Amino acid sequence: MTFLSFKKLQQKIDLIPGAKGWTRTNLPHDRSVLARVYTTSDGATIGEGSVVRLVAWLFKLRKGGAESVNCQGTAKDEIDMHLVLTPKNGAATDECSSTTAEVGRANSLERGRSSFPLHRTPDV
Numbered sequence: 001m002t003f004l005s006f007k008k009l010q011q012k013i014d015l016i017p018g019a020k021g022w023t024r025t026n027l028p029h030d031r032s033v034l035a036r037v038y039t040t041s042d043g044a045t046i047g048e049g050s051v052v053r054l055v056a057w058l059f060k061l062r063k064g065g066a067e068s069v070n071c072q073g074t075a076k077d078e079i080d081m082h083l084v085l086t087p088k089n090g091a092a093t094d095e096c097s098s099t100t101a102e103v104g105r106a107n108s109l110e111r112g113r114s115s116f117p118l119h120r121t122p123d124v
Contacts, residue, residue, distance in 0.1 A: 001040065001052040003087045006099050009038040009046065056085035059098055 013019055016033055028034070034048035046052060062082040083101045086093045 001046070001054045003054075003056075003097070003099060005038070005040050005046075006054075012038045013047075054085065054099070054101075056087060056099070057089040057093070058083055059086040059093055059095060060084040 013034065016037075018028070022028070031048060035050075036045045037047035039045045044050075044052075062084065063079065080102045083103065084095060084098045085101055086095070086098045
């Protein structure tokens with residue numbers, strides 16, 4: 001998965017009827033319209049719920065807060081972390097070109113895990 005793939009995935013989602021009017025409180029009741037939306041150059045069809053691998057630089061780490069994914073919880077074991085990921089390293093990196101990943105207890109429990117390990121790829 002590349003940053004270009006994320007951009008193309010968003011473009012495909014924007015073509016779904018009604019998508020331009022969706023907000024965080026007004027999403028489709030049938031979330032299956034968000035699954036299997038875009039086929040990558042490698043032939044993988046992805047969308048909401050797809051497990052993907054992205055090589056990126058960690059630009060910023062943010063503590064999450066009350067969100068629908070964690071039932072608006074704010075306790076330490078209820079919130080997740082937001083990882084702001086960018087395609088390039090450096091002080092001149094623009095956060096507007098970033099992708100945010102969420103990891104933490106809420107996401108882990110949905111997948112039946114007690115923890116969500118992060119693995120660092122060795123420098124090449």
